[in-house]
Amino acid sequence: MxxxxxxxxxxxxxxxxAVAIFVVGVVIRLIEIFALGRKADLSEPRGGETMPGIVTVFRRSIPDPGTFKRSPFTIVLGYLFHIGLFITILFFVPHIELFHDVLGVQWPGLPTPLVDAVAIISIFAMLAILVNRLRNPVLRFLSNGEDYVVWAATLLPLVTGYFAFHRMLFPYQTMLGLHILSVEILLILFPFTKLMHFFTSFVARWYNGAAFGRRGVQS
Amino acid sequence: MGSAVEQNVRAITVADRLRAQGISRRGFLKFCASTASLMALSPAMVPAIARALENARRPSVIWLSFQECTGCTESLTRSHSPSVESLILEQVSLDYHHTLQAASGEAAELARETAMQENQGKYLLVVDGSIPVKDGGVYSTIAGITNVDMLNEVAAGAAAIIAVGSCAAFGGIGHARPNPTGAMPVSEIVTDKPIVNVSGCPPIPTVITGVLAHFLTFNKLPDLDDLGRPLAFFGQSIHDRCYRRPFYDKGLFAESFDDEGARKGWCLYRLGCKGPATYNACATTKWNQGTSFPIEAGHPCLGCSEPDFWDMGSFYRALSIPTEDTTRTLVYGVGTGAVLGAAAAAVARSRKSKAKAAHYKVSVNDLEEST
Structure with a gap:
């Protein structure tokens, strides 16, 4: 070849x-989760559900002081690479062309040097995350093979994309091909791994907030 | 052919020819120097090139045109005229070429056969056009001979083969889906001869003269990339040498052919430019006597020097866009996922209700009894 x-x-x-596996997998899993249902709560509600649910979705994005003190690295690095990933995926002009083609909507991109800088920050944040995970005995104990696979699958598109943009390592066709392939691997792994948190974390937060709201407790 | 006069003409060297045509020694050396730099050779090679070219006898060249549009020939004959490059072209003995030869019919085929016999093992074979092999190769014949038979016959006695244009090099438009004639590039049919692929639709004239000059000088073909193309011309991408590259790096793109970005000469990536993935010398050598090249004229690069460029999606869609209809996959995927998800949910529910039905309460007394 x-x-x-x-x-x-x-x-x-x-x-x-890759897109077919991603979409079919994600939709199956989401329907499965939602269709599972919950036992009807017959107790008298002491508060609303919707608003506390929505508030919790956002509030849980802010680390409470105790958590921050205990694991500052996890939080700072986690934020760095999540925001970096978000910016590189959504605001690099060639990516916007892809979204425009698939979804029919487009938005303004960011200047390429900015995206480039963000990509580098994300790559280093992810490397630091691995070091932190390996050095911290508790984190290492809690990690299984899947965690490392997901870490690699997330890092690879960033690294190959960086190399492709800077035309390093291989002829451009090969490097661009490797970048696209790494994204395809990410898409295929997505529905079957912890990557599903992209969809489920906000649902889970809302559910928690709503449950507490019903009991009249702040979450 | 083969007469004493013809032999005499053959004995005249390239240097004699150039002098007869009024080209000064200075002009000739200049050409040698520019050829050396074009081919990325050391300046120390210039005297060697000059010496070799001065003493080179006119090699016999047989040019076979198969499934092609004559664009490659047009490109070459209309190049830089008159210039030293075109004179170099006159220094080869072009013994057979459909479009350019005066002879026709049997006389033409006789010229080919004579050239082959007289220069067995030494002549250069130039091919443009793809070769249809489906159904015994009946889709293109010359003088009743199928292209594939003629190629095999002529290639057998050739010193080397130059596949000119993307059709001969990679199959080109004939090879594009659904490839009704079973079109193939030269390299898939002839496997035991050195082949240079001078791709492009059409290729740059300077590239073919450069390859010829290299062959005359060193009596061998230049260094090639993994697609068999001379590295000196195909070693860098259009994108790497594009004068609009700074706009790509800054993220400034034209979004239509008539917006402000287009008028300001910004990068054409979003309009489908394939420059980043295309290796050719257009951005440096340029066309029409170094006047311009497609991107300079405001049109995105089509990627014509790369294999199967016809099948790489629309010319006007960015390189980052998949070549197939992803929206359709997405819609069908959601549909399929919904059906399978509903089925999975139904299974889960029935297991849940079965578990509920099978559930019975256990008291402490029951546990004590069982122990």
Missing amino acids: TSVEFLAWVRGPMFQI
């Missing part, structure tokens, strides 16, 4: 396979 054939394959059939 030449580099051109490789690029054609990852831009063509392989991308569709």
